[in-house]
Amino acid sequence: MSDELQVKSGSLRIGDRAPDFEARSTHGVKRLSDYRGRWLIFFSHPADFTPVCTTEFVALARHQEQFEAMDCALLGLSVDSLYAHLAWARAIEQKFDVKIPFPIVEDPSMAVGHAFGMIDENAADSAAMRTSYFIDPEGIVRATTCYPHNVGRSVDEMLRMLAALQLTDKENVLTPEGWQPGDDVLAIPSLSAQDISQDEDWFCHVVKAP
Template sequence: MTIQLGQIAPDFEQDSTHGQIRFHDWIGSSWAVLFSHPKNFTPVCTTELGEVARLRPEWDKRDVKPIGLSVDPVEAHHKWEEDIAETQGHALDFPMIADPDGRVSKLYDMIHPESDPTVTVRSVFVIDPSRKVRLILTYPPSTGRNFAEILRAIDSLQLTDSRSIATPVNWKPGQSVVISPKLSDEEASRQFPQGYKTLKPYLRMVDLQPLK
């Protein structure tokens, strides 16, 4: 199964370190980040999980629920949690899905046989409160993810959902954004009374005032 942006994320019910989870119900009214790990007790994954736990204030600020997945059973997850807390200084405070039968991994196309037929790649799915997939990232097992970039992308998604804008290359919160080409100059002036800069008719930049 190939998952594409804008599709409803496949629902599933699976055991986790926080008990049985029905994915859509677990998301609730929040955003979610579902990310897979090739295998328990591996070095790169250990650093990633510790980082996600460390970033708890950032997830909460954006109303995002992180949830991990590995093909090992839940008992192994609980043992791994001890190593993560010891070596990374942050105990896991989010669920880890146990997927020993590979059901969820297959559902989300997380196993790429040409990379390794026995483990998942480092998949990332950002899912919004309507259960739509909004971002997909795929890293090889040898490359740890940049969760600062994942947070930046979520900031962009949440901001652009509420305004007729897009975020340009290397954008960070607080920097200028692009006005949608769908807006006429008249409508752009109405929506952005603070003024904007026209570089080309299709490229108009604006500094946003704080939303109230």
């Protein structure tokens, strides 16, 4: 594990640099910094062979090409061993006829989970490790989602979030509630007193998508 993992538990926030680490995975040894230069969704789950996480991994595998088309890599994590990851991936392939194309990192010591604030520093197990981190090409955390163990994540929402982050990075706009790629967007409100006085829609002005 990297020395950069010495981060206070629970301190990672949007806008922070994601802690680097080195760990074994189903695709060999991986470092988070290997993904610099492209987007990354780094997501954790409590344990292998759990029902909700299995459905998530199947859905992510089936949408892999969509993430790749958006220049975004996927990286999974759980506290289980590399051997458990390999057995789980094999079982998924046999049952659902889908291969897991992205790496799954092992974290038996929960060092990564603690560093990313996925679990409290005093936690005895990984029950709370259901977090996703949207990390930009510079290694900065741009968004996070956290789900309980009994509610599955939405892959469609992960794709929507990624598209919104990429659009607002490229264009000087905001995305409204429920925005989907191709929908109208919002102009950033003017701070000019003259503009505010002349435009009754200044605080919520819909514009065509770029």
